Amino acid sequence: MTSFLRLLAYRNRWIYDSVTAVSSLAVGGVQRLRGLGLEALKERLEPGAAVLDLCCGSGEAAAPWIDAGYAITGLDLSPRALDLAVQRYPLMQRVEGLAEDPPFADQSFAAIQLSVALHEFPRTEREQVLKGTLRLLKPGGWLVLIDLHMANPLMRFPQRLFCALFETETATAMLEDNLPAQLSALGFTDVEQQLLAGKALQRIIARRP
Numbered sequence: 001m002t003s004f005l006r007l008l009a010y011r012n013r014w015i016y017d018s019v020t021a022v023s024s025l026a027v028g029g030v031q032r033l034r035g036l037g038l039e040a041l042k043e044r045l046e047p048g049a050a051v052l053d054l055c056c057g058s059g060e061a062a063a064p065w066i067d068a069g070y071a072i073t074g075l076d077l078s079p080r081a082l083d084l085a086v087q088r089y090p091l092m093q094r095v096e097g098l099a100e101d102p103p104f105a106d107q108s109f110a111a112i113q114l115s116v117a118l119h120e121f122p123r124t125e126r127e128q129v130l131k132g133t134l135r136l137l138k139p140g141g142w143l144v145l146i147d148l149h150m151a152n153p154l155m156r157f158p159q160r161l162f163c164a165l166f167e168t169e170t171a172t173a174m175l176e177d178n179l180p181a182q183l184s185a186l187g188f189t190d191v192e193q194q195l196l197a198g199k200a201l202q203r204i205i206a207r208r209p
């Protein structure tokens with residue numbers, strides 16, 4: 001079931017931005033949240049490499065990559081979000097499509113970012129999306145995933161409340177799952193998980209062999 005507040009936040013930009021601003025305080029603010037993917041991978045990629053921001057929304061998490069000179073493609077199912085993204089970040093290549101069936105050739109990207117989006121998928125589709133990233137990465141390429149994680153006991157109630165108000169059941173379900181183990185089982189190597197914001201957020205990097 002989708003909550004009324006979630007629909008309202010997706011239709012009214014200022015609500016979405018305010019919720020993001022408040023929830024990102026625990027990692028040091030919106031700028032830090034948006035830069036978590038680049039921060040994890042910048043030492044591991046060639047300058048100007050091709051990077052896919054999967055489920056890019058209106059492009060806020062693509063922006064730090066663009067500013068750093070990477071060739072960014074943003075894929076999302078929402079034409080409205082993509083329009084806003086290219087209006088704000090004209091250097092981003094816009095692709096409308098499904099993350100479960102991304103319209104790119106094998107080995108197209110040196111890195112793929114999935115920023116706070118994987119929790120939107122039920123478990124089976126989530127696995128499909130992650131398998132797809134493995135296909136799209138060049139050998140030795142990197143996936144960086146930023147998403148919710150089961151918070152420590154102090155933060156657990158606020159996290160549950162946040163999920164109930166602004167997320168779908170898929171987010172709550174994902175809190176129970178061990179994403180690093182799932183990535184390893186799919187064939188990724190060098191899987192590293194970092195827990196942030198009282199464990200409420202996880203950043204995982206993983207490599208295509």
Ligand SMILES: C[S@@+](CC[C@H](N)C(=O)[O-])C[C@H]1O[C@@H](n2cnc3c(N)ncnc32)[C@H](O)[C@@H]1O
Pocket residue numbers: 054055056057058059060061075076077078081097098099100114115116117120
């Ligand atoms: C919470 S937003 C995150 C946006 C962005 N990655 C960020 O960090 O701000 C999740 C995005 O996933 C997109 N999305 C959800 N399901 C999708 C799917 N099946 N294929 C492509 N995009 C999808 C939504 O349209 C939305 O823009």
